[in-house]
Amino acid sequence: MSERKGVISQGNMAFLPVFLTKNNGQSSFAFRRFKMNITRKVLTSLLMMGMFTVFLGGLIPSATAASVEPIWVDDNPRCTDLGYVYGLKFDYPEDSTGGIYPIGTGTVTWSTDGTYVDWSSTFGIDAVIVKGGNNANLYAYSPESFGDNGLVSPTNPNTKKPYELSHVEFCFDYEVAVSKTAVTSFTREWDWDLEKTADVTSLTLSPGQTYQVTYTVTADASSTDKDWKVEGVINIYNPDPTYPAILTGVSDVISPSLAADVSCGVTFPYSLAKGQTLTCTYSRDLPDGSNRTNTATVSVDSASKVGGGSATAPVTFGAPTKEIGQCAAVYEVDTNGYPILPEIFSMCRQDYTYTYKAWIGPYEACGEYQVVNKVKLVSDLYGNGTEYLILYDDHTIAVTVPCYGGCTLTPGYWKTHSMYGPAPYDDTWALLGENTPFFLSGKTYYQVLWTPPAGNAYYILAYQYIAAELNFLNGANSSAVQMAFNKATDLFNTYTTAQVAKSKDLKALFTSLAYTLDQYNNGYIGPGHCSE
DSSP, X not given: OOSSOOEEEEOOOOEEEEEEEOTTSOEEEEEEEOOOOOOHHHHHHHHHHHHHHHHHHTTXXXXXXXXXXXXXXXXXXXXXXXXXXXXXXXXXXXXXXXXXXXXXXXXXXXXXSSSOEEEEEEEEEEEEEEEETTEEEEEXXXXXXXXXXXXXXXXXTTTTEEXXXXXXXXXXXXXXXXXXXXXXXXXXXXXXXXXXXXXXXXXXXXXXXXXXXXXXXXEEEEEEEEEEEEEEEEEEEOOOSSOOEEEEEEEEEETTTEEOEEEOSSOSSEEEOTTOEEEEEEEEEOSSOOOEEEEEEEEEOTTOSEEOEEEEEEEOOOSOSEEESOEEEEEEEOTTSOBSSXXXXXXXXXXXXXXXXXXXXXXXXXXXXXXXXXXXXXXXXXXXXXXXXXXXXXXXXEEEEOSSSOOBOOHHHHHHSSTTOSSOOOGGGGGTOTTSBOTTSSSBHHHHHTSOOTTOHHHHHHHHHXXXXXXXXXXXXXXXXXXXXXXXXXXXXXXOHHHHHHOXXXXXXXXXXXXXXXXXHTTSSSSOBOOO
16 A cells, blocks of 8 residues: 555535536536535635636537546535545645555555546545646546546647646545344244054954054154244444434335334434444344345435445245244054053154054954054144144954854964964964874974975875864864865875875875865865965
């Protein structure tokens, strides 16, 4: 930054006659209104000067800057003479030939070759006066500018070129510095659906039989957002080193046109002293969670030497600031709704499916039964342990245990429901005995059931024979296959596995009897099939 300083001036406002120079070289006289108390005598003198320059105006060619057309001003005006609050003046070349200088709350950088002036700034400039010869050009910017190029003094009528630069002055004032926050909030309310299903809705069981059911419990989560709101603070700072800012009001609008409630704790108009800050608060309910822009605007009185200002902040919504009922737990309960077991599962903010297995039976007496399996979902709505969302759902399975004729089960059932498991024990086995020798096979009943037939007709028939015998003992009517069963008994008492393997006739007979017993065990003939 240059060590040489310009001269800052400040003053009141005035009425001053100026000339608007047209491109065709013609000048028109106009009054520019500036804010200043001025005596009638001074005003009359300025008017007379203005009339004189009207005569000369037509002889003076226009000068044009890069961005605005200059206003030709008679004599040696200062920024404060023209109604601006402050001016930073540099006499050329005595004070400066250019450089970087502090101005307002920023800096201005300017340079010149003695005729043309280029400048840029980090602080808003209202106007620039470029003086040369007996008069000056005023470059007025609306809105404020932050840079321009090719500014010159008025044109010398003799040379038709701009006068050599005498001085340059930057005119400026202060505006209140406005900053704001935008804090959003909304509530997310969760709802839940509960459903319980099973892989069966009805069963037919024999006395003493058990059946494993697969249950599925599904909890579906859904949410609704509501109560969108934005609130925050608006800070208004007066950076002017001399004058107060006369505030007439503060407004806050969320796009497109939603006015917020603003509270500043003062009565308007309000005089905000130099270097002081006024803090206001605002709030506004919103119709939804759309992204918006929030704009705070500070208005000032027309007599205020400190300008107004504005600030914006984005209105965006992230995670909810409050949630209701976001977590739930599911229990298996009795018909009165009391938990039978600890919670089956719990979850937060997501769907959840849980599958488990349960045994139905055994029933010793024939008849019709219903198995009701009930679940309960509990969600603590507000997290305070006082208000809950409670849902129930159940699944009913109708169970029939035939009183006449019973029902049949396959070899696969009997081989897994023995005393060796893995399924629950069916005590029908106690009437036969897993370890009872099976005729001439050299194996027990249990061992034969677990021997892969591998095409051996002996084991193919034995497999169905053992199941049929257990079905008889379990109460299933045997009349449909009794003759085939008796014939098979005679064959097992007569032949070994090796003998059957060597005879085509025996293979055919064993296979034929196995088919008949298989039809019975699967319920295609006889009393019908039990669920398994």
